[in-house]
Amino acid sequence: MSGGNDVSAEKDVTVVHLMRHGEVENPTGLLYGRLPGYHLSELGRKMADRVAEHLAPRDVTYVCASPLERAQETATPIAKAHGLELDTDERLIEAENVFQGKTFGVGDGALKRPGNWKHLVNPFKPSWGEPYEVQVARMRAALDAAAAAARGHEAVLVSHQLPIWIVRSAVEGRRLWHDPRRRECTLASLTSFTYEGDRIVAVGYTEPARDLVPAHLLAGAKPVKGGQKAFGA
DSSP states (O other), X not given: OOOSOOHHHHSOEEEEEEEEOOOBOOTTOOOOTTOSOOOBOHHHHHHHHHHHHHHTTSOEEEEEEOSSHHHHHHHHHHHHHTTOOEEEOGGGSOOOBTTXXXXXXXXXXXXGOHHHHTTSSOTTTTTTBSOHHHHHHXXXXXXXXXXXXXXXXXXXXXXXXXXXXXXXXXXXXXXSOOOGGGOOOOTTOEEXXXXXXXXXXXXXXXXXXXXXXXXXXXTTOOOOTTOGGGTOO
């Protein structure tokens, strides 16, 4: 027989939604990484508005984004819908990549260029960019900080595909090295972490703007030849 105090009811339940930004205007197909000046496309703005509408009824008390323009622009309508100031967290930034500013996609011949080989020797680290463990550490710190800021409510963090997938993989106990084509992290998707107190107890995934996402950019879609945009950033 239970006493007057329900232990489960006393636990603080907080949800942190880790959102990937919307589609980016990138006509030349560069791997833009951390480069400045890459903004949402018209479609990307529609995606951001759609997710803002989806989250409008939710108990969101904190909104934060990567410092890159595409993340800031995605987060802005969400913050506005809840009457909140948009915060910025450097820890949510895109992963560092030596191929930034270049074309590097499936079928474009990048793997045949001898100058690239030295960067491809260790896919487990990976040797071409920011170590996976470093991404996990900074993203997990950003998640925990948001959970503390919104304790007992919900938070939205806007980041980028690879860091989102890597921290989700770590939380769910998967290996960090992976096939990019198998990431479940579509444009404008929400990867949602439920906390009880300071502990993550569940992870969910939704795609509120799925009908706006081109078929070849959906999670698990077959990449288009020469189209690194299939992986996005």
